[in-house]
Amino acid sequence: MERDETYEHAQKLLKMTGLRPTRQRLGLAHLLFDQGNRHVTAEGLHSEACKSGLSVSLATVYNTLHQFMEAGLLNQVNLEGARTYFDTNLEPHGHYYFADRRELMDVPAPGFDKTALPAPPEGTQITRVDVIVTLHDVPK
Amino acid sequence: MERDETYEHAQKLLKMTGLRPTRQRLGLAHLLFDQGNRHVTAEGLHSEACKSGLSVSLATVYNTLHQFMEAGLLNQVNLEGARTYFDTNLEPHGHYYFADRRELMDVPAPGFDKTALPAPPEGTQITRVDVIVTLHDVPK
DNA sequence: AACGCCAAATAGAACGATTCTAATCTTATC
DNA sequence: GATAAGATTAGAATCGTTCTATTTGGCGTT
Structure with a gap:
């Protein structure tokens, strides 16, 4: 088959x-x-x-x-370094960026509230909100 | 003088x-x-x-x-487009990015709580947190 | 002030990611 | 299966940035 x-x-x-x-x-x-x-x-x-x-x-x-x-x-x-990533997850969410491995992972709870943002300046509208948490390996 | x-x-x-x-x-x-x-x-x-x-x-x-x-x-x-900006404001804060003008502005109240982030994965530590709110002009 | 050492500045080449260009190939339609 | 519009292609071009090899300049010592 x-x-x-x-x-x-x-x-x-x-x-x-x-x-x-x-x-x-x-x-x-x-x-x-x-x-x-x-x-x-x-x-x-x-x-x-x-x-x-x-x-x-x-x-x-x-x-x-x-x-x-x-x-x-x-x-x-x-994110840093000119590299663009594309994400298939369309829900609003944040990202962990594992800098040492150059890998991305969704942040389960972004820890921020989009609605809590102050109103944007007159004549503009919010088109995206990016939250990127950069992580490095802990040296042991 | x-x-x-x-x-x-x-x-x-x-x-x-x-x-x-x-x-x-x-x-x-x-x-x-x-x-x-x-x-x-x-x-x-x-x-x-x-x-x-x-x-x-x-x-x-x-x-x-x-x-x-x-x-x-x-x-x-x-932020997008490979361009790197340097910011003299050392306090933790977010950024508005005026995409149509390619300009940055500090967000007075970032609207997120760094301490509210979930603990990072084992063996890693947070080295930075970026919050970027992209704005476009409202067409009138 | 001249000397010399080493850090710093320089022009231009190189680089990596991305976009563009102009030619060729596919797809959907008649 | 001919046609036209749309899609793919290789390779050149572009952008921001970093590297390299050379020259310049700051500064402590005579």
């Missing part, structure tokens, strides 16, 4: 967004959304895709990640 | 840190610390220095900003 490669779930997501279900987008959607919440970089996802046998260029990975962002399927996380 | 260019305050700061009071470091310290809290980028500070008649290279601005960080005179703020 063969492995099912129809990517039903990914198909459905793409249909929702109106993006054409190309081989690359399907494969990337599958990697991103069919295994629980993830934090990926473009480079990371690209090499993962290549390993899994999906032929896709780095430029397309960038394009696709941005399109998924636009479509509201992903969130961006910005 | 001539303008006083001895930069007393800057001199004092450099003495405290043990960094040699070179012309460049004095000038930059003066720009950074003698006019209230500031948020600067390396590029921004460099062009400001040039305009004010201080001859300094971009590399030196980067070096100096990092040395001031090491010395605890500055904090770094990381």
Whole structure:
């Protein structure tokens, strides 16, 4: 019995967004959304895709990640060192950044209340709130 | 009566840190610390220095900003787009990021409690907490 | 004031992550 | 299966930043 490669779930997501279900987008959607919440970089996802046998260029990975962002399927996380991470968890939450390992983890309880923020200055509106807790290994 | 260019305050700061009071470091310290809290980028500070008649290279601005960080005179703020800002406000606080203007402002009341964060995972310690509230102009 | 040592400053090359460009290939439609 | 619009591609270009090798400058000693 063969492995099912129809990517039903990914198909459905793409249909929702109106993006054409190309081989690359399907494969990337599958990697991103069919295994629980993830934090990926473009480079990371690209090499993962290549390993899994999906032929896709780095430029397309960038394009696709941005399109998924636009479509509201992903969130961006910005942190030190120019590296951008993409997060499949759409709930409001914070992040632990394990600096020594360059890895991200959701903070279960962000410990801050978005609604408790002071009203933003006149003529502006809040578009995102990022809470990043940077961690280093304790030297022993 | 001539303008006083001895930069007393800057001199004092450099003495405290043990960094040699070179012309460049004095000038930059003066720009950074003698006019209230500031948020600067390396590029921004460099062009400001040039305009004010201080001859300094971009590399030196980067070096100096990092040395001031090491010395605890500055904090770094990381946000989208690979651009790093340096902040002279050393108190714990959050930031508004005016995305349309690419400008930073301190958030008077951060609206979160650092102590309310869950204990970090075993073997790690919190080295920084960044709270960034991104704002966009309201289209009217 | 001249000497010399070493830290600091410099220009420009190198770098990593990302975006752009122009050509080629796919997909959906007729 | 021809067509047009959209998607993918390799590689060049860009941005902010760091590195490198060389020159300059601060400062304690003669």
